[in-house]
Amino acid sequence: MNAAGFRRLLQQAGLLSRQQRSLLIEFLRPALGLDQVCEAIDGARPAPLCCPGCGGFRHYRHGIVRGLQRYRCRACGRTFSALTGTPLARLRHRAKWIDYLRDMLDSRSVRAAAKRIGVHRNTSFRWRHRFLDGARLDQPERLAGIAEADEMFILESQKGSRCLDRPARKRGGSAHSRGISHEHDCILVARDRSGQTRSCITGRAAVTPSQLHRHLLPVLDPDVLLVTDGHVAYRTFTREAGIAHAFVNLRAGERMRGAVHVQNVNSYHQRLRSWLSRFHGVASRYLPNYLGWRWALDEGRIAEPEQLLRAAIGIFHIQR
Structure with missing residues (x-):
């Protein structure tokens, strides 16, 4: 839309009823969420960005995919974005990531978060551990004093396992031996x-x-x-x-x-x-992710969804 058309649209916005304004805000919410995600990703990437395939730094812009700039390497011809090679690569519904990360900061369950943002519970579970896969590495390098x-x-x-190496317990159960x-x-x-x-x-x-x-x-x-x-x-x-x-x-x-x-x-x-x-x-196999999640929440160390998103991405593309 050109500037003149946008100004006319803004002038007509004052004529909307309360219900129409509410509908307009809800309609724009996914786009605003996508903008927040892309801004957080662009702000966290290193400069200069290198190709994840050959490690080269000579690339050019090659279109925008789902709000994120894509590049093509001049040396090997591979296309990539700032999410390529990260735990968040190939995840969809980016416009809902900020709302989901806000639920993670509130420690909501998989089903509660899925219901609130409108995705399937399996998607909610997959997102949780994709986000935590990088965030769990965000720990201090040294302890001093x-x-x-x-x-x-x-x-x-x-x-969640389909094949158990022991008899199943009911509702958690207890250990067979003391101590x-x-x-x-x-x-x-x-x-x-x-x-x-x-x-x-x-x-x-x-x-x-x-x-x-x-x-x-x-x-x-x-x-x-x-x-x-x-x-x-x-x-x-x-x-x-x-x-x-x-x-x-x-x-x-x-x-x-x-x-x-x-x-x-x-x-x-x-x-x-x-x-x-x-x-x-x-589940024991996911316990390291939950330890990283708890450390992120402890004493409000990570308080904003954008901070958790940057921790989940970690390092983008480093020179090999």
Whole structure:
């Protein structure tokens, strides 16, 4: 539409009734949502954008597809956009992404989000884990100063699996043996006093020194003071890694000794466990995604849908 025609349209907008104005706003909402998505994607991409096929930087614009600029590489001829190679590639209904991400920030269930934005529940489920596939990697690289580490356990789940390697449980069920066993997923959470948090799944049953070397050592600053409970695995790990270590003897009733305590990480455990309960069971294979989701929400670290979208995209195309 040319400028003159648009001005005439704006002049006629004042003649609309209240119902007509409401219908017009609802009609424009998908277009506005698509504009928000494209602006967030364009604002997060690196400059210059390189070809995901050959890594070349010589390309030219090659049309617009669903509101997003597309490019063609001059070297290999491949076409690509800012979403090519990301977890969000080939997902449809981009105009509804912002509304869906807003539901994720509100921790809505799959079905509730699907009903609110008007997509199938399977689409809602697929979107959730596509968005979280990149967002779960958005964690701090290092923990410094005083860092606390502790593990929490939840019953392993094969929710949604068609082939089980054990007899099915009814409504969650319970472990066959008392205490911590190979029927429990071990979630290791490390958190420093500034609030930076790393969480991961170490495996089943109690944590071992080898698992701590694999998951915890790469994220600890060399000068860190690691504070834990009295578990022997932590003492073995810190001795082998040469890391300063202090612990509290929880079995003896010791909760705090000056700055030596694990209340910071245990508070995070409580928030995580309470938040997971609203989903009525999380499949073990998707648990890492939910850990990244909880970290994104913790203390309002990510509060806007556009922020979550950028975290989901992660790095676009980097030079090889």
